Every structure is written in C-alpha cells, then in structure tokens.
C-alpha cells in the first residue's frame with residue numbers, strides 16, 4: 714500500500730495537469746513589447762488606414778445594427794466561435810490585457826472601436842465588423858459596398874483572417890480557402 718502512494722500521487726498530478734497548465738502562447742503574447750496588434754491597420758497599412766479614418770465616414774455600428782437587414786447572418790453567427798472570443802480571454806484571466814484585445818474584440822485600436830468591457834461592451838467578440846471593418850458607410854448606402862474589408866475586396870478580407878490567425882494562433886483550420894469559403898453563407902460550415 715505504502716509503495717503505491719507515490720504512484721497514485723504521480724497519476725493524480727498527471728490528471729490535473731491539463732487543468733492548471735496555461736497555454737504557453739498566452740505568456741508569449743503577454744511578453745510582447747510591440748504595440749498591441751490592430752488587424753485593420755496592419756492589413757490596410759498605416760497610411761491608407763489613417764486616410765480612411767480621417768474621412769470621418771467609418772464608425773462601428775455593432776452586430777445589432779447589421780441584424781436589421783441581415784437577420785440570417787446575425788442568427789447564423791450566434792454559434793460561430795468568433796461570437797464568443799471575448800469569453801476566451803476572460804476565462805484565461807486576461808480580460809483586460811491589451812495584448813489580447815486586437816484579435817478577440819471588434820475594432821480595438823480603431824477610432825470608435827472596442828476599448829474595454831466597461832466602456833464598449835457592445836463591441837466585445839469578433840463581430841461582423843471585426844472581419845468586414847466599420848459598417849457605418851455601408852449602412853448609409855443601404856447597398857453593396859462601403860466596407861474597408863467587404864466582399865468586393867477579398868484579398869483584404871483574407872488578410873484580415875490571416876492577421877489574427879497568425880503563426881502563433883494557428884490552430885483553427887488546416888485548409889484556409891475552405892475555412893474562408895465557409896463564411897460566404899450565413900451559417901459558417903453550412904453547405905452552400
């Protein structure tokens with residue numbers, strides 16, 4: 714019996730490991746000394762980004778506004794992982810770490826975008842505008858277009874994906890084109 718004790722102790726330790734071990738990528742991300750990532754700025758380039766923002770045409774409407782005209786997309790997205798990204802950083806204990814916000818919220822670092830769960834709770838998670846960019850100009854037009862990363866700019870939209878899904882955070886998909894195409898329908902993963 715006595716001899717078994719150390720073995721049991723080791724087994725218990727092994728069993729509990731997945732619960733206590735923090736994802737090593739988190740500490741690596743927190744240790745970054747560069748400015749927190751702003752996907753839209755990164756993708757457009759600082760000059761184009763600043764020029765677009767200076768027009769004053771681009772602000773965030775939140776997914777509740779998108780819902781008015783795209784109910785199918787709004788409902789379809791409710792189960793998508795992007796709609797739950799903020800909970801991930803909160804559960805990990807880093808709900809206020811700036812280094813996490815660019816990829817887990819909508820428009821962090823963009824004027825009028827996410828700032829904190831207290832001041833901008835409606836822009837938590839990667840919502841519609843987290844991929845397509847601010848929607849005010851699109852809504853004003855009430856027609857195709859008006860986005861900085863709309864479907865008329867697939868190369869820009871693809872770079873949005875790949876800026877968040879970067880070398881460190883690369884576990885979401887094996888086949889990028891397939892993952893990208895699944896967002897063409899209201900419910901990602903549905904057959905076209």
Ligand code: HEC
Pocket residue numbers: 774775776778779780781782783841842845847848849851852855856857858859860862863864865
């Ligand atoms: C007042 C109505 C209205 C609202 C609100 C609205 N849209 Fe649209 N949207 C449209 C119309 C109309 C089209 C064109 C549909 C078509 O041609 O089949 C469109 C098309 C789109 C397209 C495809 C074309 C493109 O320009 O890329 C995207 C993406 C899109 N909307 C996203 C959004 C998002 C995100 C929001 C919220 C920020 C939003 N829409 C809010 C009316 C609206």
Ligand code: HEC
Pocket residue numbers: 736739740742743750801802805807810812813814815816817876877878879881882883884885
């Ligand atoms: C460059 C963008 C980016 C940054 C910055 C970022 N994340 Fe993420 N995170 C992602 C992506 C993309 C995924 C999903 C793919 C994956 O897990 O590799 C993800 C997934 C996660 C997950 C779920 C992992 C799992 O195994 O289910 C947690 C938890 C997480 N991130 C926490 C954080 C925390 C905490 C920070 C800040 C220290 C952070 N992330 C910063 C992009 C990012």
Ligand code: HEC
Pocket residue numbers: 776779780783786787788790795839840841842843844845863864867870893894896897898
């Ligand atoms: C993860 C990124 C992502 C998010 C989040 C996202 N979209 Fe999209 N959306 C895409 C991609 C990718 C396409 C397809 C682009 C293409 O055709 O090349 C697309 C296409 C669309 C289209 C055009 C569909 C068509 O018929 O051509 C509409 C409308 C749209 N999205 C609205 C929304 C709305 C509304 C939301 C929020 C409820 C949303 N999207 C959230 C990535 C996203």
Ligand code: HEC
Pocket residue numbers: 752793794795797798801815816817818839843844870871873874875877878885886892893894896
């Ligand atoms: C602003 C950052 C951001 C952008 C832009 C973004 N993602 Fe993500 N994506 C995330 C994060 C964070 C997660 C992790 C969510 C989680 O683990 O719950 C994620 C999760 C995913 C998943 C996993 C879904 C699942 O059910 O596990 C896929 C697939 C994915 N993203 C594809 C894409 C594609 C394709 C695009 C572009 C059309 C895109 N993402 C754009 C941040 C982003």
